[in-house]
Amino acid sequence: AQTVTQSQPEMSVQEAETVTLSCTYDTSESDYYLFWYKQPPSRQMILVIRQEAYKQQNATENRFSVNFQKAAKSFSLKISDSQLGDAAMYFCAYRRGNAGNMLTFGGGTRLMVKP
Amino acid sequence: ETGVTQSPTHLIKTRGQQVTLRCSSQSGHNTVSWYQQALGQGPQFIFQYYREEENGRGNFPPRFSGLQFPNYSSELNVNALELDDSALYLCASSQRTGQGNEKLFFGSGTQLSVL
Numbered sequence: 001a002q003t004v005t006q007s008q009p010e011m012s013v014q015e016a017e018t019v020t021l022s023c024t025y026d027t028s029e030s031d032y033y034l035f036w037y038k039q040p041p042s043r044q045m046i047l048v049i050r051q052e053a054y055k056q057q058n059a060t061e062n063r064f065s066v067n068f069q070k071a072a073k074s075f076s077l078k079i080s081d082s083q084l085g086d087a088a089m090y091f092c093a094y095r096r097g098n099a100g101n102m103l104t105f106g107g108g109t110r111l112m113v114k115p
Numbered sequence: 116e117t118g119v120t121q122s123p124t125h126l127i128k129t130r131g132q133q134v135t136l137r138c139s140s141q142s143g144h145n146t147v148s149w150y151q152q153a154l155g156q157g158p159q160f161i162f163q164y165y166r167e168e169e170n171g172r173g174n175f176p177p178r179f180s181g182l183q184f185p186n187y188s189s190e191l192n193v194n195a196l197e198l199d200d201s202a203l204y205l206c207a208s209s210q211r212t213g214q215g216n217e218k219l220f221f222g223s224g225t226q227l228s229v230l
Contacts, residue, residue, distance in 0.1 A: 047219065
């Protein structure tokens with residue numbers, strides 16, 4: 001069975017600084033996707049960034065980027081120029097290729113942003 | 116943009132009762148899934164429906180059941196409620212393309228409390 005581990009229950013960053021959230025996963029599959037989701041107090045899961053396992057290039061979305069280390073099964077999220085609105089729970093998630101909506105989530109990291 | 120709505124937003128039930136949670140998917144989405152998110156944890160996959168048929172199930176007992184309707188709305192039913200069923204229940208929908216790259220849209224969840 002696939003597992004996703006987030007070892008940092010809480011992280012804190014100063015506004016405008018950079019922070020990195022860690023995630024490791026375990027799978028025997030070769031075709032899969034990895035995601036970072038943000039869950040603000042509104043509770044709605046918002047997709048931050050997605051990485052296809054077959055792509056060697058790390059995904060980027062504006063201030064968000066990932067460091068995908070396939071051999072190490074590591075998938076960290078870097079947030080640059082942190083903003084107050086970035087404060088939320090962040091979840092790393094795994095999905096086997098073409099498995100529809102069946103995601104396996106990590107336990108989450110609470111990110112606090114200090115003004 | 117997400118257009119996934121869930122009702123009710125909050126619900127209180129007594130142990131042993133039955134509950135029905137509802138989700139209205141974004142227009143055109145043919146796949147819906149349900150997740151259980153206990154306090155302080157990541158969401159756990161319950162099951163998903165594709166074109167009104169159950170198409171994948173997580174490690175949940177049969178008292179968790181669901182339906183998907185032709186208009187792509189769906190229900191999650193839980194019988195014989197237990198205290199541990201207290202959680203946030205999230206609905207997510209997507210338009211399955213068969214290419215594995217579909218984007219998942221989440222609702223804001225139903226907070227269920229079992230007393």
